[in-house]
Amino acid sequence: MCHTIVTKKRYDESGTEIESKREGKNLITLKKKVVTVLAASVLTAVLAGCGLVEETQESIDATVLAKVGDVEITQKDVDTEAKSYIDSLKVQYGEEILEQEEGKQVIKDLKVDILNSLVEMRILDKKIAESGMETDTEEITKAVTERIDQVKKTYGDDEKYLAALEEAGFNEETYKTFVQEDIVRSKYYESIMADVTVSDEDIEKYYEDNKKNYVTPAGANIYHIYFGNDDEAKAKGEEVLKLIKEDGKDFAEMAEEYGKDLSAEAGGLLGYYGYENTELYADFMDHVKKLKEDEISDVVKSTAGYHIIKVDGIQAEEVQKPLEDVKESITSTLTANKKSEKYLSTMEEWKKELNVKVYEDKIR
Incomplete structure (x- = not known):
């Protein structure tokens, strides 16, 4: 049940508010400011609970979904990343997909994935800054230019390219920044994975354990x-x-x-x-x-x-492929597995170190 809060002001015989007269005209103490703010907050919370205060899009956008140290990730951050995916769903399945339970679950799962990806990116950004790694080298600049040129080629002309950027929420400058950050993170990832190796013993064991996967059938x-x-x-x-x-x-x-x-x-x-x-x-x-x-x-x-x-x-008849023929493939598989394991364990350590908080239940 909602309760209306009514405050009464006290006045003297001249009509002057007693509090103002005592403290001096227009003088409000710090204590009174704090109490006023707290009272307003409590009142807003009470009214919101009664359904009398409507949530604004601004307040929804500002909802904090994760914290990485002093960096916050908001609902707007997630929604911005999710927009192009959701637009594709609507084109493929129609607007009604957003109202169906299956569609709602797909979008919720998508936003959870995006949120956790953003968390990992922010963690990497902090670690890159701590490492002192140069992020604006000639090599990185060249890689950024090459990637953007490749993307442009897929669209054929600048007009289509710019339209695609706009649809994805970018302009040329912000997309260039996005590509540079992605390349920097990739280079940092490779640097922390530089010590990952696979031994001949690892390869031979994997081959023996998975021989049936290396058979050419009749x-x-x-x-x-x-x-x-x-x-x-x-x-x-x-x-x-x-x-x-x-x-x-x-x-x-x-x-x-x-x-x-x-x-x-x-x-x-x-x-x-x-x-x-x-x-x-x-x-x-x-x-x-x-x-x-x-x-x-x-x-x-x-x-x-x-x-x-x-x-x-x-x-x-089926033929067993010799180890020599599949060694390169096995090496790639084992290297990828080891890198994945190291990345996951390292990321968990960093999350603890940075006191990362993720609030998946607040996702809209």
Whole structure:
């Protein structure tokens, strides 16, 4: 239940407020200031609890969601980072996604991830400052320019590039700062990971423990020319088959000219696939299994449509890959794992050191 707070002022016979008369006109003691502020705060809290004071967007934006030492991360910081992701969701699924429970949970999870990422960035920034690392070197400037140039190329012209920056909440200057900070953090990350190494013993143990993952299954290199799934596609397939088998036309050239999928650019090559893979349609693989080395099929039909298929590099039985062939891959995997473990443990130490506080429950 809400209670109205009423204060009564006391006046003397001349109508002058007693407090003002005693302390002097317009003189308010520090104690009275403090009491007044506290009373106002209590009153606001009481009224807010009664639903009589409406939260403003400004107050929501200012809500502190995390503290990294003396640095605060607010709701506005998180919302700014989340905006482009949320806009993409709305484009892909419609505005109504924001009102659905599933959509709300996706956005909440997104904001939690963003909040924790911002916390880690602020921690890294503090550690970079403490380390004395130079952040404006010629090498860093060059890296910033190269990355921005790469981004510009993806948009084709400056107008589209600037529009994309604006949509993401940047201008040219703020985006340049963002890229520089990201590159600096990456360089610092690599510096603290410089002592991470993987021994031959580590590699050999990992290989022995995971041998089944380093097996080439029975299968073949598969090529095809895909024509589509209607009668016209079938007729075109018969025409091309004649060009290959009777006129001696090159399979790869015919794939490039007539193929209707992305494999056409590679002469019809899909890649090496095990006979029992589940990535390609089962009825397509049924046709593949019947072919001998370098054999070209007739026009055949699968769930996808009509094809002409060719295979080579047939391997009748599975083969264990030797350690030498996979050593580089294993080294990369183990190095990445060790770096991840070190990063997580180091970050936990830094969070304790900086007395980091995160308030996920306050996220809007």
